[in-house]
Amino acid sequence: MKSIVSLIVIGLFSSNLLAADPAAVKKAIAQGSGYLQGIFDKTTGGKRTVTALALYKAGASPDSGAVGSTVNEILERFEGGKYRPASEHIYEAGVEATLLADISTEKYKPQLKMIADYIIGQQKENGGWDYPTGRSEAKYNGDTSVIQYACLALWAAERAGIEIDDKVWEKVLSWHVRFKNKDSGFAYCPGTTTGHFKDASTLNMTAAAVANMHIAMLHIDPEFLPLKDRRPKKREEESGPTGPKFGILQQVDLDGEEARGESVRISGASVETVKNAFGWLGTRFRVENKESPHATYYYYTLERMAALADVENVGSHAWFDECANYLIGKQLENGSWNESSFFDEGLDTAFAILFLTRSTGKLLKRVSEPGFGDGLLAGGRGLPDDLSDVDFNGRTIQQKEKPTEPLDVLLASLSNTGNLDMLDVQEQIIEQVQIGNREDLIGQVDQLVKLVDHPDPQIRQTVVWALGRTGNMNLTQYLIDRLSDSDLGVMIEARNALCWISRRPTGFGFPEDPLEELPPSASEDQKSAAIAQWHKNLVLTWGEWYLKNRPFEDRGDAFEARLRKKMENLKYGFE
Template sequence: MMKNSTAICWLAVLSVFHFGMTAQAATTPEIRAAISKGAAHLETLSEKAHGPIKALYALAIYKADRQSAVVDEVVHDILDRCQGDAYKPTPEHIYAAGVEATLLADKDPEKYRRPLELIRDYIVGQQQANGGWNYPSRDAGKSGDTSVIQYACLGLWACERAAIPVKPEVWGKVLEWHNRYKNQDGGFPYFPGESEGALKGDSELTMTVNAVGSMHIAMLHINPTFLPLKDNSRSLAKKDDPEEEKPKFGVLEQVQIDAPVEKAPDVTISPSTVDTLRRAFGYLSARFTTENKETLHRAYYYYSLERMASLADVESIGGHKWYDECAQYLINKQNADGSWNLQGYQAQIYDTAFAVLFLTRSTGKILKRVDKPDQFGDGTLIGGRGLPDDLAGVEMQGGRVKMKDKPSGSLEELLASLQSSGEISLDDVQNQLVEQIQLGDRNELIGQKDQLIKLIQHPSAEIRRTAVWALGRSNDFSAAKYLIDALSDQDLGVIIEARSALCWLARKPTGFGLAPDPLEDLPDNATDQQKKDAISSWHKDLVVTWGNWYLDNRPFADRGDDFEANFRAKLERIRLGGDSRL
């Protein structure tokens, strides 16, 4: 978010899973050194890497921030198999497709848009009627492969991050599969209903980790703010340990913790899904270990674990700080040449790549969690720009920020007052908006869409920000083009708010991987020119990425209108080097 002096208080959450003694954590320099040595070793294995292994090791090198020709070689190979109208898979099929999509989406989503579309079509086309995935060579009557499903979800998530849509029903079927094929103990086997796999149909630790991760990827695209494992820990948390934290984005935010889950169009997250997820996590909590000896693919466990825990947003599992303990274990097991060999299948390449991906927290870097509301107490968060500079005018009630004097008048009256004169307190309007969303009845908010659209043109940037915020939370997709237009506002704060609103409306919490604030990673002593360049580059990517998303998903009734014609012309000007703000 924009850097300012606004303060905010929130109630800290102490995870119910964090208790007891943990192993001594590796230090940051140790972790960085291990990553560097591991990635350097991978670069020496180019001739040994082939098929899905090659994509995996290239992804690990890329995530380690190494400039390497081998990554470009792998990308070139992927592109060679994306000629024409279909993606040509390797013999590892979905496994390779998932990793290859991740590499392309992370490296340059705009440049590799067409190959990613082909990979998306391939993965979706391979989904079974029951919602799962399997090796194409396996009997079509088989229930599915928990590991393959994870890679299918990873690939589709990568496509979504690149503004390539995946139909909601695909994600709904993923959740249905997991509801249907869980074991009675809450865990998941490799091949449900079969006597194959290391444990012959019994629950496995790594497969259960995979299942929890896949379910979270699906839920991310149905309701991006719903974190049942995080919320469960919060609802039972201690409330006597306040902590200060800067709000990450947004004028104001709210999350319902124990309320019924919101639904995306035609798809819901059912109570049975939440129960399946929590039982699976309970299985993991009771069996967590830093060394998984159940499987031949031992390092695979760490890669899956990092992804699952990052998606679930949990730092502790069964009383263990999963990252600290596993990072220390992996550092202790690293060979002098930078490799790992944990007695797994094709260990030198697989184990080293998986270990590097774990240590870099590759999934956590994608998510950043910047688009997830900072949550506290029983569920309401007010972002910094929505609070008055003088906090004496607010009070905390049950973990929620409340104005001491309740706003008078209806939402319609407040918005009308802002539109006509701007004399009504903006704090009052923002507080009223929070209450509208908290109560779960957005009909009044939706009914004010025309008012909000007018307010987007208001001379006051702060009022424009508020209108943009509210439009995004209306869940009215017809408002998207106004938010796209607001991406070119003259005020950076309005642009940031428009991006946030689009993330909410589109159910894309990570915003295709674009930073929520172009200045967040700049040093404090950055020059004006550095700031200008950062904003310019970020804004161009923002307009192009979200613009393409809108053109792909806009309502049928709006297709071919003047807005579309003008916006396509704008995208063409940007492509030719024009200013994205014009």
């Protein structure tokens, strides 16, 4: 009996014993960054961009010597409205686009558009990508690794609000369905004997393939996580003979056929392919990728794949903790890593840092920044996407019971909370909307509209959130109005609600919070200027979107006239 109890205790606590020490992770990142800074002047070619990206992810300023000089070098590649690729072609384009987008999607949007045009122009008819020169078209079907960096470039462009036709992503999925190996894994160049492992499935390439497919699915349907069995929303042609009800935009494409092309679905074959590939990884996962000459490429690819799939385990392994502990133990005294026979210490170190910083997870906001996050709601900036299982006391989140009050009663409570705590009311409304019947929310639209101008910003914030979840295009004018609210939290929630309704998870490339990139020492004038510029950008971009997509019956109304006047004033500096 004692041995059974011991086994149970070991099983319960083994994951905690393996957890990577945050302080050790930070120290490893800092030492690795110091090494990269020291060798940067001797770093050449595409390695400079990977190194600059790693340094930026580790906390270097975009104006620092390494990052700033790299950005200037990248900008020299644009001439005559076109992107001129460097020697590594699509590999470098993917990393360069990622760096530019991470620094500023607004500032570098024109360059990201040119990179996207180049990448799309290089896509093969079968949906893959390859090196642009030096390979026989008849022999090579595509390169799984090159495809990964093509997808990264297009993802960076979409984060800047650049439209990428869904057909591009559909072809990416089709390529993976067609060229997977019989064992469900992926090779470097399917159907050939190119590369160290020839046509065999590898950890590096299978992780890359799973990441590629998740990027494609993310853009076809932002709500779809195939490994979590969350099904894609139905498109308009799937909604049945009666069509969508009450303008619910889960079922329609607001950008229109001209901009988006024909409706694209995520096929069952694609879902099966990505699940089986992830299963292949789960049974073959290893911490030390010693068979590959590109060992550290594995860690960065693994981090990106796991972040996109939103998984903490690959098979039975806590991928981050196990690999982070391994990398910390393998770091050399000078701060570098030397794990790959093909890469030098600089590239190994850059890839290790990109893994340890969990760079993709933070980009997707699926990993909390150390020391941040607890106070997000306390500052009144943004309501959480899912409060159905937690209780928020102003600083921390804990499990809590489901709400019991019906939605109409909760909405009425917003105006007169009585003995109810305002935060309790807000949370219960969010829960009812997320776990209840959407028709119940639609039935409360009139009550929501009455509260949209309520003097309490907390109430306005909750109402704006709920209006967004109705998916009703006729209500977007209230959200456009709230972009100019006197309270920043309401403005942020209005922007997020418009992203939800429009099915544009990153909007038009402007940050969710205008203050997030300011230093802690920023003055009030700097904060005010950042908010003013952000507000102008939001009103102009979302205003144009509304005018293009507004319901026919609302065209030419008083709101449209008021909006056009406001946009004109903002554009020419009258507001």
